[in-house]
Each structure stands twice: as C-alpha cells, then as structure tokens.
Amino acid sequence: MAYDWLKGIKDHYDVVVIGSGLGGLTGANALAKCGHSVLLLEHHYQLGGLATWFTRKGGHIFDISLHGFPFGMVKSIRKYWSQDIADSIVQLKGVRFINPQFQVDTTFDREDFTRLLIERFGIAPATVERFFTDLRAMNFYDNNTETTGEMIARYFPGRDDVMRFLMEPIAYANGSTLDDPAITFGIVFSNFMSKGVYTFRGGSDVLIKRMADELKKNGVELRKHVAVEKVLTEETGGQRRVTGVVANGRTICCEAVLSNANIKNTVLQLAGEENFTPDFIAQAKAVRINSSSCQVYLGIRKGETLPHIGDLVFTSDAPRFSSEELVGLHTRSRTFSLYYPDTRPGSERYTIVVSLNATYADWKTMSEEQYQTEKARLIEESLASLERFIPGVRGKIDWMEAATPRTIEYYTRHWNGTSFGTKFEGLKVSMDLPSQLPGLHHAGSVGIIMSGWLGTINYGIIVANQIDKFLLQKKRTAA
C-alpha cells in the first residue's frame, strides 16, 4: 500500500498553504506566529520551491537559485524569520562582466557603478547622479508608461554598451526585458545598488532546514509529497467562498488558502473558471508568463581546487545586448556562479552553476532524442566557454548535467516552466484574487517586482497580513 503522506493531519485548519517556495514558507510562518493553525502542502520531496538544492554522487551539492540577492534580505529575514538566519547572509564582492563591448570587475553597488560609468564609460557625473537619484525615487503607484529600454536610452542615448551594463544582470535576476515597464527595472536595480549582491553562507540546504525548524517551532504542519489538486468552494448568501482543498485525493477543510503556485495555475486550474467573473478570467488568461531558465551543473572532483575568478561572471559572445538573444535556444550569453569552499564552510568543495535564460516553447516541443542532444550541447558550450577563464577546468570536473524549462515545470508545476512568475500585469490579478473569491490568496513570483528571493519573501508577508485580517474579521462575524 502507498505511504499516506497526510497521515495524522487534522480535518480542519485556519489556512492551507499550497507550495513551499519562499513566498509560501514566509507566509505560513507569519500566519502561524499570528496564532492561526496552518497546514503547508508541497508536492515535491523537498521544501524551498526554486530556492532548493540537489546532491549527486561524488559529494556534490548544487544550489539552483542561490546566485545573489539584494541587501534588503538581511532586514526581511531578521524581521520575518530570525536573527540567526540573517547572520549567515554575506556579501559577494566579485562580480565580473566579460563581453565584446567591455570587461569590468565590480562590487555591484551604487558607488562602484558610479565610478565605472564615469571612468570606464565616460558618462558625465551629473547624468550618473541624476539617473541613480531618479531611479531611487520611482514609485509603484506612479502612472509611468515608459519601458526600461526607453528609460535607459533617455539618460544614455546611443550607448548600448551602458544599456548592457545596466540591464544584463537584471535580465538574469528576474527575466525582465527592455520592453517591460521601467518600474520593474527601477525597483530591482535600486535594491541591488543600495549595497551590492549577497548570498547565504551555508547553502540553500542549510537555509531551508533552518526555515523548516522555525516553522515547526511556530506550529506549522509541514507535509511533502502532497499535491493539491483542487481548491474547494461553496456559495452562501450569493457569495462564493473557499471551504478547503483536495490533496492526494483527500479533502481538508480550511477558512483560507494561500497559494504559492503560479497565479495562472491558481486561478485557472486549482480554483477553476467557475469561481470567477468572466472579466477576471479574461484578465488571468491574458497574463503573460515570464521567461524560463536552463542551467548546467558542474561538480569539481574532491581534492581539486579552482582559482578565484569571481563569484558571478556575466559572459556573452553576442556583439550587443538583446532581450531576444538572451532567451534564444542558441544564446551566447551565460552567467557562471562559482561556489568556493566558503559557501559551505568546512566542505573544501567547489561547484559551478551556469545559468542561461530560456524560452519554454523552444524546449517543450523537442523529441526526446533532440532534447538529449540539446542538453549535451548546452554542457559542451558551457565547458568551452569556461575553459577560456579557467584553462584545464574540464579535467577537474567529475559531474555534469543540464536542466531546462522542462525540469522546472516537472519540479514546480509552474505554468510553462517559468522561473520568474509573470509579467507586470500578473500582479493585479494576484492582488485582486480575494475580492473575487473570498479566502483565496496568492503569494509568489508575480509581476516581476514580487519575484526573486527578496520579492517573494516580502510578498508572502503582505499577503499573510491580508489573510490575518480576513480570518480575524471572520471570527468576529461568527462570534
């Protein structure tokens, strides 16, 4: 008989959280701390969503999305998780760009970018100052219709080298393009520029384990290997509302659901069209999914070492930056994340993760044979590129494999295997969800701004506060 992954759970919870990405974990923790009973269900055998890791023969541990986040994580983690977890956040100082237009090393903060824009790119100091100050003042509620491309061109006309310098890392960080609203670039870029790029010392495995410990301490019931199939609703007094979920074939009742699944999965599959107005369904269907990713994982044999060539190395052989080139099947742009022994102190191990942005449709339609051929090509091209910076590295590698948008779809169930949620319009659908169906809330990568480790953690808190208010109101009405 199959193991019952729901064994011992209660029939009713205040909140069921669907998914254990950083948005789901953080929302669950905040709700439990408010005194609500919380059940978190994750279909994968591991917690963390995209903030996860895997192990391989030879003692390798590979991180999937631990490449870099803004300093704001220190405050969010301290406030919503613990001082202890926040204390392991450290700066990555070695960021490099290597492409046909320029080669620079930077600490990726405002001071260093100012220096480089003036000295390396020859921009007038007053222009640089105005750019940073205006960007910092950008506000989500401004009615600004400018695109990122238009905005950068306004400050640096005719300078596609500067465009590349500013845009390339952000495109890797959240899948945004030059055609996305300028606010999406402004908020994320300013977050990074405030103090540089940070990482979690210890690796994703240690981070997620500490979060799981915290959740258990706060009373959250955590279950893995459990897929939620349906959000249940009923109509009372002319109003539809959430009553529970069906997961692994079992009904669990609840007052509210926090879905950390993709917003399109949440509306169109988990809840279903019948629960919303036709206008809202049209909006949900019109939401564009953000791009996806490929990665190549390279494990360095135990006992071998690597020279320090930087922590994050943005490389490209494309003559100029292009949002289309970056997501193409044959993109020549890739980022190398180098994990030295201090990532996991005491391990003495090195790994390299190569990240490429990608388009789901390119990979989805491939035959199995072509899929294997294309993955082998990705690995070979990444190795050839890496050998230019670390001669002889091939001989030190004893594990290599590739992941694609199909891998992301398989492990997270995200619509079109997206790595970064949806384009900007997805945020409105996510925020309007509870007004359409009381009790159903969504937190997770959406709208570009609420994406990445920091964005999803902060969004998890915003939505948990809304659910807390909703539950208190319900309790008051029932009393």
Ligand SMILES: Cc1cc2nc3c(=O)[nH]c(=O)nc-3n(C[C@H](O)[C@H](O)[C@H](O)COP(=O)(O)OP(=O)(O)OC[C@H]3O[C@@H](n4cnc5c(N)ncnc54)[C@H](O)[C@@H]3O)c2cc1C
């Ligand atoms: C290759 C890559 C590199 C990245 N690099 C960075 C980086 O360097 N810095 C950064 O800040 N961000 C990075 N990101 C983005 C970042 O990882 C994500 O934005 C963030 O982790 C997403 O969190 P989330 O809360 O949206 O949930 P997700 O991580 O998307 O997790 C959602 C969870 O819900 C679960 N789920 C879905 N449907 C169901 C269901 N029906 N039942 C049960 N469970 C379900 C999934 O299995 C998954 O665990 C990267 C992403 C990728 C793919």
